[in-house]
Amino acid sequence: MKHSIKKIFQGLNTYLFFVLFIAFLTLMLTLEQQLSFDKVDNLKNQKKLIASLTKIKKDDIEIALIQFNGKSTQLLQEINKLKVLYKYNYLDQYLLENQQEYFDSLNKLEELTKSFNNAAHEYYVEGKDKKLEKKTKRNLDRAFYKINHQIDQILLKTVDYDEQKFVFFKNIIIAAFALMLLATLYYRKALYSIYKDLEFLLYLDKKSKITFNIYSTEVDAIALRINRKTVTTDNPSFLDPVTDINNYKGLINSYSVKKAKSSNFTSITVLEIDNFSKTNRPFSQDIAQGILKKVAYTISLHEQPIDTIARTDYNQFTVILSRATKEQTYKDAELIRESIAELKFNIPGQGPVQITVSGGHVIKPTNTSIEEGMKQAKEILAYAKSTAKNKILQAKDLAQKEMYDN
Known part of the structure; x- marks a missing residue:
C-alpha cells in the first residue's frame, strides 16, 4: 500500500x-x-x-x-x-x-x-x-x-x-x-x-536492474511518468549523442507516441542558437558541446510529459508543446527563449559570453504532418534571423512581411 x-x-x-x-x-x-x-x-x-x-x-x-x-x-x-x-x-x-x-x-x-x-x-x-x-x-x-x-x-x-x-x-x-x-x-x-523515494528519483536510471519498493504515491506517479518519458529513448538511434535528448528520429517517434494522449493545441517551435553554426564556429569543440548540452538541459526543464524536444540540426532544437490555448504555447516558448538568454558562459580568453536563440513558432493544424509543421517553423525562423536576434516570431509576423513586400 x-x-x-x-x-x-x-x-x-x-x-x-x-x-x-x-x-x-x-x-x-x-x-x-x-x-x-x-x-x-x-x-x-x-x-x-x-x-x-x-x-x-x-x-x-x-x-x-x-x-x-x-x-x-x-x-x-x-x-x-x-x-x-x-x-x-x-x-x-x-x-x-x-x-x-x-x-x-x-x-x-x-x-x-x-x-x-x-x-x-x-x-x-x-x-x-x-x-x-x-x-x-x-x-x-x-x-x-x-x-x-x-x-x-x-x-x-x-x-x-x-x-x-x-x-x-x-x-x-x-x-x-x-x-x-x-x-x-x-x-x-x-x-x-520519503527521503529514500526522493533519492531513488535522483538516481533513477532506465538501464538500472535494481528494484525498489516505492513508499509514496506521489513519487510512484513521478517514477512512472519518468519511465514513460524515457521509453521512447530506449533505442540509442533515437538519441542525440551530444545532448542526450531526442534526435530527429527520436522526435518523430516520441511525438507519434504522445500525440494521442492530448487534445490540446500543438505548437512547433524551431530554435536556433544565434551566431553558432557549422560554418561559423566561434568556439572550440569542447566549449561548443558544453553550450549545446546546457541549452538542451535548459529546454528540458520546461518539458512536460506530453511535450517533445529534440536537437534536429547542429545548432537547432525543435520543441513541440501541447497546451490548452494557442497563447499559452507561445508564452511557454518565449519562456524557454528567456531562460536560455539568461545563460552565461565563461570562455577562456573571451570572458563571459551570452547565448541567445531565435525561433520560428507555428500552431500545427490537425491535418498537417509534423514534417510540414517544422518546415513552416523554419521559414519563420529564417525571417526572424534576418530581422533581429534573440526573438521568436510567429506565422502572423511572416504574413505581415509578405503583405508589405506585395
Whole structure:
C-alpha cells in the first residue's frame, strides 16, 4: 500500500501542533507549581511573623508597639497576596473548582489574624499590669495556637490540591508521551522512506536492474511518468549523442507516441542558437558541446510529459508543446527563449559570453504532418534571423512581411 506524502505532512503538521499544546500544558503546570510554592512560602512567612509577634521585648513599649503594628499589618497584607495569587491559579479555578473553599479558609485566617493581633496588642499594652499579664498571655497563646492551626490546615489543603493536579497531569503526560513516542517513530520512518523515494528519483536510471519498493504515491506517479518519458529513448538511434535528448528520429517517434494522449493545441517551435553554426564556429569543440548540452538541459526543464524536444540540426532544437490555448504555447516558448538568454558562459580568453536563440513558432493544424509543421517553423525562423536576434516570431509576423513586400 502506497502512502500519500500530502497526508503524511498534514498529519505531521497536526502532530507538531499537538507537541506545542503539550509543551504549553507543561508550561502551565510549571507556572501552577510555582504559584503553589509561592503560597507555601507566603504561609511559612506568616508563621514566622506570628512567632516573632510573641517575642517582641517589652522593655521599651513604644518600640514594641511600632514593631507590633508593622508586623501585624504585614500579616494582613500576606493574606491579601494569597487572594490575588488565586486569580492566576486557573487549574484550581476550573479543574478543582475550589474557589469557595479556598476563600473561606482565607477569610477564617483573616479573622484569626485580627483576633491574634488584638490579643497581642492587649498583651503588650495591658500586660504591663501584673494582674492582667497572665490573662492576656493565655489569650495570646490561645490565639497563637488557633492561627497556626489554620495555617497548617491551609498548607495541608495546598498539598492536597497539588496532589490532585499531579494525578490529573500524570495521566495526561503518560498518555501524551505514549502518543508522541508512537507518532515520532511513525513520522521518523515515514520521512526516512520519503527521503529514500526522493533519492531513488535522483538516481533513477532506465538501464538500472535494481528494484525498489516505492513508499509514496506521489513519487510512484513521478517514477512512472519518468519511465514513460524515457521509453521512447530506449533505442540509442533515437538519441542525440551530444545532448542526450531526442534526435530527429527520436522526435518523430516520441511525438507519434504522445500525440494521442492530448487534445490540446500543438505548437512547433524551431530554435536556433544565434551566431553558432557549422560554418561559423566561434568556439572550440569542447566549449561548443558544453553550450549545446546546457541549452538542451535548459529546454528540458520546461518539458512536460506530453511535450517533445529534440536537437534536429547542429545548432537547432525543435520543441513541440501541447497546451490548452494557442497563447499559452507561445508564452511557454518565449519562456524557454528567456531562460536560455539568461545563460552565461565563461570562455577562456573571451570572458563571459551570452547565448541567445531565435525561433520560428507555428500552431500545427490537425491535418498537417509534423514534417510540414517544422518546415513552416523554419521559414519563420529564417525571417526572424534576418530581422533581429534573440526573438521568436510567429506565422502572423511572416504574413505581415509578405503583405508589405506585395
